[in-house]
Amino acid sequence: AQKVTQAQTEISVVEKEDVTLDCVYETRDTTYYLFWYKQPPSGELVFLIRRNSFDEQNEISGRYSWNFQKSTSSFNFTITASQVVDSAVYFCALRPYNNNDMRFGAGTRLTVKP
Amino acid sequence: GAVVSQHPSRVICKSGTSVKIECRSLDFQATTMFWYRQFPKQSLMLMATSNEGSKATYEQGVEKDKFLINHASLTLSTLTVTSAHPEDSSFYICSARDLIGGPTTYEQYFGPGTRLTVT
Numbered sequence: 001a002q003k004v005t006q007a008q009t010e011i012s013v014v015e016k017e018d019v020t021l022d023c024v025y026e027t028r029d030t031t032y033y034l035f036w037y038k039q040p041p042s043g044e045l046v047f048l049i050r051r052n053s054f055d056e057q058n059e060i061s062g063r064y065s066w067n068f069q070k071s072t073s074s075f076n077f078t079i080t081a082s083q084v085v086d087s088a089v090y091f092c093a094l095r096p097y098n099n100n101d102m103r104f105g106a107g108t109r110l111t112v113k114p
Numbered sequence: 115g116a117v118v119s120q121h122p123s124r125v126i127c128k129s130g131t132s133v134k135i136e137c138r139s140l141d142f143q144a145t146t147m148f149w150y151r152q153f154p155k156q157s158l159m160l161m162a163t164s165n166e167g168s169k170a171t172y173e174q175g176v177e178k179d180k181f182l183i184n185h186a187s188l189t190l191s192t193l194t195v196t197s198a199h200p201e202d203s204s205f206y207i208c209s210a211r212d213l214i215g216g217p218t219t220y221e222q223y224f225g226p227g228t229r230l231t232v233t
Binding site: 037042043044045047091095100101102104105106107109 | 146148155156157158159160163205207209211222223224225226227229
């Protein structure tokens with residue numbers, strides 16, 4: 001069975017603070033994809049990153065960075081120098097390599113205050 | 115990137131009526147489309163998977179007679195909520211899979227969602 005856990009329901013930070021959103025997953029598959037999506041108040045899911053299970057290199061994209069630790073089944077997301085526009089719900093998701101079954105975590109609501 | 119559209123973006127209907135939501139892949143062919151439901155402040159839950167030209171596969175607990183899915187072409191899937199009730203009020207999101215590159219490299223694209231309110 002697959003499961004994605006985002007233990008942080010809500011996080012509130014002040015602008016320019018760094019913030020890390022946690023994601024822990026469970027799967028029996030040896031190969032899989034991990035994702036992060038942003039959902040602003042408009043509701044549309046915005047794709048942020050996809051990482052496959054055999055690539056444990058961390059990734060940085062501007063103010064965003066991702067730390068994939070297969071040993072702890074975690075795929076954490078850090079926003080550096082947060083901005084008000086980063087306020088949204090962020091979802092972590094897991095999908096096996098060769099099928100359709102994408103599972104989402106419960107989401108973390110991030111509020112960045114000015 | 116590829117674009118998935120949904121229509122309507124918002125719909126309000128009366129209890130007992132049926133509502134149809136369209137999902138289109140605008141610049142790619144999608145042999146598989148997915149329908150998700152998201153209740154307020156909750157996560158996305160997969161309702162069903164539809165493959166073009168065949169019957170949809172529903173997740174456990176989703177009533178197939180209530181949520182009719184038709185995937186008649188490679189660019190269009192529809193979800194019809196029949197005899198809608200207030201508890202069906204939710205945010206419905208479709209997703210389409212682009213098979214270019216083979217099944218292990220496919221991308222999955224999400225539509226903007228449809229907010230259904232049943233009064």
